Amino acid sequence: MSTAKKEYKRITVKSLVDMKQHGEKISMLTAYDYSMAKIVDAAKVDVILVGDSASNVMAGHETTLPITLDQMIYHASSVIRAVHRALVVVDLPFGSYQSDPKEALRSAIRIMKESGAHAVKLEGGAEIKESVKRILAAGIPVMGHLGLTPQSIYKFGTYTVRAKEEEEADQLMEDAKLLEKLGCFGLVLEKIPAELTKKVSESLTIPTIGIGGGKYADGQVLVVHDLLGMTHEFNPRFLRRYMNLYEEMGKAISNYVDDVKQLDFPNDDEQY
Numbered sequence: 001m002s003t004a005k006k007e008y009k010r011i012t013v014k015s016l017v018d019m020k021q022h023g024e025k026i027s028m029l030t031a032y033d034y035s036m037a038k039i040v041d042a043a044k045v046d047v048i049l050v051g052d053s054a055s056n057v058m059a060g061h062e063t064t065l066p067i068t069l070d071q072m073i074y075h076a077s078s079v080i081r082a083v084h085r086a087l088v089v090v091d092l093p094f095g096s097y098q099s100d101p102k103e104a105l106r107s108a109i110r111i112m113k114e115s116g117a118h119a120v121k122l123e124g125g126a127e128i129k130e131s132v133k134r135i136l137a138a139g140i141p142v143m144g145h146l147g148l149t150p151q152s153i154y155k156f157g158t159y160t161v162r163a164k165e166e167e168e169a170d171q172l173m174e175d176a177k178l179l180e181k182l183g184c185f186g187l188v189l190e191k192i193p194a195e196l197t198k199k200v201s202e203s204l205t206i207p208t209i210g211i212g213g214g215k216y217a218d219g220q221v222l223v224v225h226d227l228l229g230m231t232h233e234f235n236p237r238f239l240r241r242y243m244n245l246y247e248e249m250g251k252a253i254s255n256y257v258d259d260v261k262q263l264d265f266p267n268d269d270e271q272y
């Protein structure tokens with residue numbers, strides 16, 4: 001497998017299929033705001049996901065269910081203003097696509113029109129088939145999301161690993177093939193056994209992007225706040241932390257507080 005990296009000036013949905021064909025792994029991270037998206041884009045992350053995990057990370061909700069379409073558009077438009085290279089994918093939030101395919105298309109169009117994003121992501125398989133078809137027919141690229149689908153958390157009750165049993169694994173494989181057949185450009189596989197990710201990835205031409213899906217996915221995605229160590233209570237096995245920003249930021253901020261209290265800040269050079 002070649003590791004030679006082709007230079008991409010701007011990532012398109014086509015570049016991602018290209019990367020899979022050349023054996024180059026795809027990097028994907030979340031961003032919900034302008035400042036973070038600037039850093040993530042400059043670091044050459046291939047795909048930026050404006051995830052509905054903003055509901056947890058930005059707004060402090062327990063689940064992804066409360067975030068609204070308007071709020072997703074606000075996050076996405078902030079991200080888009082920062083991005084020059086990455087492909088920007090936006091999650092359709094809970095309640096904006098499940099009722100019927102027309103509503104799904106309307107929601108996807110609002111995201112594309114009002115934020116300038118490049119693609120949308122929907123959770124689910126066969127049950128959202130008609131919605132995926134409608135959105136794709138309008139020329140909007142769609143990414144699928146199977147395995148642990150946080151918008152259905154109350155149906156499952158836990159965030160444990162999915163598709164460990166043969167029946168659920170077979171269903172996931174069928175859904176993956178269906179999403180590819182419909183024309184999705186990629187597929188997120190969340191918290192499923194590595195061997196199932198391998199089977200799915202080998203069966204598809206479109207790239208799979210894993211989060212807790214193991215090493216055989218064609219790419220990896222994480223919540224950027226998790227890898228930076230800002231969400232210090234979130235500790236799933238699949239997460240690798242590259243920093244402990246929660247601690248680092250806490251130290252910097254308490255130093256500032258001390259300096260203000262001790263009349264050290266501002267000093268003579270820091271005033272007019």
Ligand SMILES: Nc1nc(=O)c2c([nH]1)NC[C@@H]1CN(c3ccc(C(=O)N[C@@H](CCC(=O)O)C(=O)O)cc3)CN21
Pocket residue numbers: 052053056057064150158159160161191222223225226231234235236237
């Ligand atoms: N900060 C953050 N990171 C994420 O990856 C993320 C979000 N928020 N919010 C939306 C979804 C929810 N996701 C999740 C949530 C929980 C686990 C998880 O493994 N939780 C427990 C185990 C629970 C169990 O086994 O019952 C853990 O080990 O932390 C994984 C992904 C992924 N997404």
Ligand SMILES: CC(C)C(=O)C(=O)O
Pocket residue numbers: 030049050051052053054091188190211221222223
């Ligand atoms: C975890 C990723 C795949 C996601 O859907 C999100 O951040 O909302």
Ligand SMILES: [Mg+2]
Pocket residue numbers: 051052053064091
């Ligand atoms: Mg999501």
